[in-house]
């Protein structure tokens with residue numbers, strides 16, 4: 001019989017959520033195992049866009065970690081977003097990051113970003129990272145949890161499911177079911193030599209009628225490379241019988257805003273797809289001796305598709321909860337419900353506004369109107385800049401009165 005390895009906390013997944021929870025527990029004195037099926041550096045299908053929130057989350061965890069991240073390369077600073085409206089017109093909105101001096105956002109391959117974060121947690125003495133350990137079975141007993149991986153068995157007090165969109169912790173321990181209304185299908189392909197990119201590294205979001213309520217993106221990377229992709233709501237993919245890869249290639253080769261820009265661009269890989277569990281509906285985030293984090297907890301912004309910032313935020317919140325659990329020796333479902341409450345207190349307002357914005361995409365003419373107004377009026381542009389990182393201002397975008405005011409020039 002294989003002897004089980006004993007740890008206070010076992011975290012499944014060394015992506016942003018898993019690394020953040022482990023890092024935040026560094027000073028707790030608890031013994032922590034982080035298990036991942038892959039070996040780092042490893043790829044993760046993603047747009048690779050790191051919003052200001054990601055840097056801000058690092059600052060909130062530890063200024064040394066934020067500094068280390070800011071020194072990491074290769075990554076490209078991004079100072080704004082270029083929206084393409086359904087009528088093909090574009091609008092540039094610069095980002096602002098009022099809290100810190102650095103660029104507001106970055107685009108960095110997940111291969112590099114996740115390897116950086118995994119390296120940081122490997123430096124912490126009470127954290128042990130087990131790569132090439134795919135979790136196959138989980139069993140909750142009265143006083144502990146047993147976890148069977150491809151290589152060994154672990155025993156712990158509490159298990160953290162930071163294992164992404166297809167989380168085994170979610171599938172085995174929660175009552176959650178995948179609902180296509182709250183899930184997107186996405187794909188990515190790296191390119192070199194895409195022309196017409198903004199010089200300040202603005203990321204591009206293209207909202208065209210045939211892909212709403214989803215979008216096509218071009219995110220500039222260093223060395224004249226770009227992360228190019230497409231994400232569409234899974235319920236729409238089924239309803240309209242969309243073949244995502246074909247739609248993507250069709251847009252690249254035929255769309256008037258894209259075809260010339262991609263004429264001499266070189267694909268650097270085959271098209272790769274992955275799912276995005278959106279934070280459009282509350283779900284069960286914990287239970288007896290387990291918590292769900294990041295994508296396993298459906299915390300992706302339904303409008304922008306960003307999930308890295310919330311994955312790290314959930315890691316921070318989970319760590320505080322776990323410290324409390326060990327202090328009070330409570331790991332039961334009732335106690336862990338506090339974690340669900342804290343997560344939604346921190347994120348639900350923003351997720352709900354983003355869900356409403358996603359619904360607005362059903363009215364492409366509204367988007368066209370907003371872009372037209374903002375292109376003509378500097379103060380509307382400034383307002384949109386502020387809205388990008390202020391949830392209370394963003395809420396205005398989903399109110400009919402906002403558009404009435406715009407129509408009559410305030």
Ligand SMILES: Cc1cc2nc3c(=O)[nH]c(=O)nc-3n(C[C@H](O)[C@H](O)[C@H](O)COP(=O)(O)OP(=O)(O)OC[C@H]3O[C@@H](n4cnc5c(N)ncnc54)[C@H](O)[C@@H]3O)c2cc1C
Nearest residue numbers: 013015016017037047048049135163164186294295307308
């Ligand atoms: C096409 C696409 C584009 C996106 N673009 C962006 C973007 O531009 N910006 C942004 O902020 N977000 C984006 N996202 C969302 C972002 O990728 C996720 O929100 C983020 O990766 C969530 O982090 P996580 O740590 O929860 O999960 P993950 O990053 O998925 O990490 C989970 C980890 O768990 C491991 N694992 C899984 N199963 C097991 C198992 N059984 N045993 C052991 N280990 C396991 C995996 O190997 C992985 O390392 C995009 C997503 C997709 C699909």
